[in-house]
Amino acid sequence: MDQLIQLLQENARHSIADLSDLMNLSEEEVESKIVELEGSGVILGYAAVVDSDKVNDSGGVSAFIEVKLTPERGGGFDRLAARIAKFDEVESCMLMSGGYDLSVVISGSSLHEVASFVAEKLSTLEGVISTATHFQLKTYKSNGFLARVENSGQRLPVSP
Amino acid sequence: MSLSNKISKQVKNIPRSGIRDFFELVLGRDDVISLGVGEPDYSTPWHIREAAIYSLEKGETSYTSNLGLEKLRESISRYVSHCFEVDYDSSSEILVTVGVSEALDLACRALLNPGDEVIYHEPCYVSYDPSIRLAYGVPVPVSATVEDGFSVKAEEIEKLVTSNTKILILNFPTNPTGAVMGKEELQKIADICIANDLIVITDEIYSELVYDDEYNHVSIASLCGMKGRTILLHGFSKAYAMTGFRLGYSCAPPEITEAMMKIHQYSMLCAPITSQMAAIEALENGSKAVEKMRQDYKKRRDLIVREFNEMGLPCNLPGGAFYAFPDIRGTGLTSKEFASALLEKQNVAAVPGDAFGANGEGFLRCCYAADVKLIKSALDGFRKFLVDIKG
Numbered sequence: 001m002d003q004l005i006q007l008l009q010e011n012a013r014h015s016i017a018d019l020s021d022l023m024n025l026s027e028e029e030v031e032s033k034i035v036e037l038e039g040s041g042v043i044l045g046y047a048a049v050v051d052s053d054k055v056n057d058s059g060g061v062s063a064f065i066e067v068k069l070t071p072e073r074g075g076g077f078d079r080l081a082a083r084i085a086k087f088d089e090v091e092s093c094m095l096m097s098g099g100y101d102l103s104v105v106i107s108g109s110s111l112h113e114v115a116s117f118v119a120e121k122l123s124t125l126e127g128v129i130s131t132a133t134h135f136q137l138k139t140y141k142s143n144g145f146l147a148r149v150e151n152s153g154q155r156l157p158v159s160p
Numbered sequence: 161m162s163l164s165n166k167i168s169k170q171v172k173n174i175p176r177s178g179i180r181d182f183f184e185l186v187l188g189r190d191d192v193i194s195l196g197v198g199e200p201d202y203s204t205p206w207h208i209r210e211a212a213i214y215s216l217e218k219g220e221t222s223y224t225s226n227l228g229l230e231k232l233r234e235s236i237s238r239y240v241s242h243c244f245e246v247d248y249d250s251s252s253e254i255l256v257t258v259g260v261s262e263a264l265d266l267a268c269r270a271l272l273n274p275g276d277e278v279i280y281h282e283p284c285y286v287s288y289d290p291s292i293r294l295a296y297g298v299p300v301p302v303s304a305t306v307e308d309g310f311s312v313k314a315e316e317i318e319k320l321v322t323s324n325t326k327i328l329i330l331n332f333p334t335n336p337t338g339a340v341m342g343k344e345e346l347q348k349i350a351d352i353c354i355a356n357d358l359i360v361i362t363d364e365i366y367s368e369l370v371y372d373d374e375y376n377h378v379s380i381a382s383l384c385g386m387k388g389r390t391i392l393l394h395g396f397s398k399a400y401a402m403t404g405f406r407l408g409y410s411c412a413p414p415e416i417t418e419a420m421m422k423i424h425q426y427s428m429l430c431a432p433i434t435s436q437m438a439a440i441e442a443l444e445n446g447s448k449a450v451e452k453m454r455q456d457y458k459k460r461r462d463l464i465v466r467e468f469n470e471m472g473l474p475c476n477l478p479g480g481a482f483y484a485f486p487d488i489r490g491t492g493l494t495s496k497e498f499a500s501a502l503l504e505k506q507n508v509a510a511v512p513g514d515a516f517g518a519n520g521e522g523f524l525r526c527c528y529a530a531d532v533k534l535i536k537s538a539l540d541g542f543r544k545f546l547v548d549i550k551g
Contacts, residue, residue: 018532022459024466150203157509158183158196160286160335 004033005042009144012046049143062091062107062136063114066100067122068129077101080127089117100132111135174290178515182499186509193538195526196509198335200401200482202529204438205449208400211441212434220433226425227417228256228409229436235443236409240394243367244379246387252414255421256431256439260365260395260408261287262424267361267391267410268295270419271327279320280329281312282517283336283485285363288329289517300325303519306487309476310339314348321352327359330380333366336516336525337485338461338478340370343378350383359416360390365408368399368450370480371458377480381411388413391420398481399450400442405435457482460528460535467539468526471546482529485513489522491549499524505548506541 003023007014016034020027037043052060067084069077077095081102085093091105104122108114115133123131139147164172186192203209227233233250241247248254257263264287272278274296280288282301292299300320304312317328328349332341353360360380367377381390395408410420424430461478468475468486475486488498495512502508513520528535 018536021463021536022532024462155197155199155201156183157186157192157194158179158511159198160177160179 049145051147064134065104066132067102069101070127192509194509196511197527199403200529202401204402208438208442212438215437224430232436232440239443246382248411255410257408259406260393263393263408263410265291266420266423272297276326277324278327283520285335310337311341318352321356329361331363333480336483338481338483340479350386363393366481407435464528484526485523506545508538508541
């Protein structure tokens with residue numbers, strides 16, 4: 001994989017100066033590569049990975065929803081999937097192999113809000129055959145980051 | 161009663177490690193930015209730790225065969241054959257030890273008679289000289305110079321060979337310089353060993369950590385006529401970030417393996433079974449994690465070496481291991497003076513080069529197996545320090 005993509009995936013907050021040091025490129029070169037990746041849609045955006053369990057004022061909930069769809073001639077699942085993905089409540093939306101078609105992750109401020117989105121917006125769409133909603137209870141790992149950071153142990157300051 | 165009279169002469173004659181002196185200096189301080197370590201900054205990859213835990217859960221807590229678990233020796237045999245292109249019989253030529261350090265000690269004790277000479281290249285890992293002395297051998301260091309990229313020349317070795325020379329110790333990639341050795345020079349050294357009937361102990365603990373695409377690590381054991389006179393030492397500490405598991409191994413002809421095992425069985429009995437189980441997992445499924453760490457080290461190496469050169473401390477690009485060895489002679493300070501003052505003024509620790517042999521004087525060992533931010537703040541400390549002493 002592209003070195004720059006890998007570094008940004010590990011830490012999107014790497015400064016341009018750090019990236020230029022690590023890749024031995026000028027800062028201008030790094031910037032222009034990033035602009036290129038953003039422009040071509042390889043990089044979709046940047047966001048903090050948050051463990052919502054630790055956010056005090058969060059009454060927020062997330063749910064993962066299995067959605068079964070009727071595919072359409074000529075377009076398969078694309079039109080309907082894209083339509084679902086555009087809702088602000090939808091965090092991620094992916095076509096899956098196996099027992100259902102779309103995996104949709106939804107977040108909302110309360111159980112009720114998520115449930116009503118599913119009942120009123122999602123299930124009522126022409127082409128949606130069924131939904132199964134699973135609420136998330138606890139986060140152990142999110143986007144590659146462990147929720148409980150390991151204490152990696154103290155190395156001796158000097159060793160042979 | 162003075163107990164110091166009771167200590168054996170052999171042990172008394174061994175000087176304290178220069179690393180230990182420096183360690184004590186560092187220990188008294190808080191928040192030191194340290195490039196002084198000799199181990200990876202990663203924890204052991206999870207799948208390897210998990211294999212150790214699983215083994216404990218199953219109740220695998222017994223002794224193993226003195227040689228080490230058969231399954232591990234078979235894995236080692238396959239791995240060495242694949243990576244080093246030399247085949248060892250897992251039942252008679254491989255011994256699992258408590259780190260490469262134990263294997264080195266066993267090899268010296270198994271082979272040396274009082275007065276036998278052992279040639280090794282300096283600057284080098286701190287254990288070679290004491291291990292030779294403790295086995296009643298005579299250490300004969302050969303200088304590896306900065307001009308040769310700290311890769312020792314065959315003709316320099318040849319000059320030191322006498323009728324008493326029994327062993328040559330090689331360590332490529334080298335701790336503390338990161339030096340590597342190409343096949344051509346290695347062949348010349350092999351020819352000298354064959355002509356003078358020398359045994360080679362080759363410590364290849366850093367062999368996975370080489371960084372240049374055009375350089376392939378070659379083991380002297382794989383050269384024609386060398387397997388029968390070579391003890392290949394390797395282990396899990398560096399590539400798999402398993403220093404605390406304390407696990408290494410030797411590959412050597414059956415007679416030598418048997419002799420080393422004899423000492424090992426009476427002193428160590430066997431390596432810890434938990435570590436051995438973890439090592440099987442490392443060899444079978446660890447290559448992806450090793451490659452990821454190697455790529456990270458390479459970026460850090462390029463960064464630290466570039467910056468040392470830019471700030472006026474000439475530094476070779478080390479081909480392997482995870483140490484940079486910048487030249488500080490231009491400052492007019494000795495290694496110890498530089499390292500102590502750098503610690504005092506900037507709270508940055510790097511090991512004085514003379515801890516690795518007299519000809520390491522004028523250099524510092526800086527370990528770049530550290531977080532990039534830490535490396536950068538250490539480099540800032542170096543820069544400020546250099547401005548300070550010029551001012």
